[in-house]
Amino acid sequence: ELMYATGLRVSELINLNVSSINLYMGYIKVIGKGDKERIVPIGEIAKIILEIYLNQYRDKFIKKESSLLFFNNHGNKLSREEFYIILKQVINKTSINKKISPHTIRHSFATHLLENGADLRSIQELLGHSDISTTTIYTHISNQKIKNEYQQFHPRMKKKDDSIE
Template structure:
């Protein structure tokens, strides 16, 4: 409506309908940020199980998916992960995020196990070239964000996941599922590397909708 009025007003003033612009001081309403699409926990498990872990590439991809879901990393942060950022002994990843801000994120048992298997059995087979990158191609080069996004979509098709997907789908799932299980919003903010809590609060709406769906499905009077 406001956009239409702004286009009409110059003509109205020129035609003598108004002396001054009647909407000059009106401000555009703030748009609510888009609610991120997430996956159900069962969909995530299906996606994690999709790679063929009997191959070095499949083992790499399984490790990447596990780390992505366990930590909520951005895809760019994941593909650029280096050895000196990972501590399997402590179960932590040191992430260099936007604005070169560092944060420590726990890996979790499953991610540690798959990452360890990949480092021992998958990565050496992919390439003997020495580099600091954790996740590499068969040529020993850095895996790109676009290439990994393509593989996510391929695995989603294999797992027959029909939900909307984006490069940040598992990051959104990480955040939503943590909130569904009672995680503190401030802690989630630190794990995601958000500088502003309002950015993290978007996920409360997703979690709320999920809880409402569960209530409607399972409550005897839902």
Template sequence: SMVRTWLASLKQEGQSSKTINRKISSLRSFFKNLVKNQVLEQGPMGSISSPKNAKRLPQFVDSRDIDTLFSAVEFGNDWQGLTERLILQILYSCGLRQAELISLQQHHVDLVNSSIKVLGKGNKERVIPIASGLRQGIEHYITQKKVEFPERHTGPLLLNKKGKKLYPRYVYDVVKKYLSLITTIEKRSPHILRHSFATHLTNNGADINAIKELLGHSSLAATQIYTHNSIEKLKDAHKKAHPKA
């Protein structure tokens, strides 16, 4: 039919499945209206199926850019600078969701055993190990907090310059500001640092079940998307290095 021919031409032009599906939806509504108003007896869209939307791979920050972030970017020496640096460190080093970061309580940090307890979706608890650099950063932050806000020795670990709990827009703006300095990727949200955490673990050979537990995923299927990023990296390396690629 003419409709099929037109849709095939859109695909040949390189139009995305999402765009084609929008056009199909508009046509369905158009022909449905014609049938309803008795202009046509039957529309041509009954046998037209919508193409599946291709799953987009999670974006992530290159590990070299992460190194630049923590080794070369200037953070202020005041309370705001300390907080902003620790926000980025925890999001990347622990793979936390934004809400988990904001609700992280000071008493959930175990400096003796170098771990933090995180309350995830559905109040599901998980324990995440922390590296020595992050452990030192948190320890320094808590020490400074006693000076800045002596009355806030319990409650949320991270506080803004007024001594209040962080809010989502604040965290988002901090991440966007600093990622803009080190990467050109389109998305620069807290979740990108979670994607980066998982992708870098996968690329360095971490067990997928361990990554699932660290991310707090309820099923392995949600974690397997990161193995696709790893495969894309292997394909790229093969293409660049193999003489017959």
């Protein structure tokens, strides 16, 4: 949920510390590529889940003192591979039949923002892209959506079940 709510890279997510989170203000301080720091807002659902995790579960799983937000069953930082395994286990418990990777979740975050009206510059900042051209990858999907909607809704587009009389 946190990954989808924020669009974090896996490396950013597994390196989060408890002190990186400000639930009261609703943001996470993220250290991204090139040690660049950015502030990313957290949605209400992710905030609630994080609060439950921090107040009810995190301490039960700690094996040794750690400032990390998430860790493996040995109390160490999760590796990217361990995160992917956990993600696959979660996906297998659902009815989702598509192949989903951590990057798929990040991609969905950006695409859904774009499809719901966010501007590309804001998405660039949220994703931590230094160059806007990296962010424009997500416009392709939005352009396909626009094309599909045009074909579906424009009165001059011939629909499969329409016949010309």
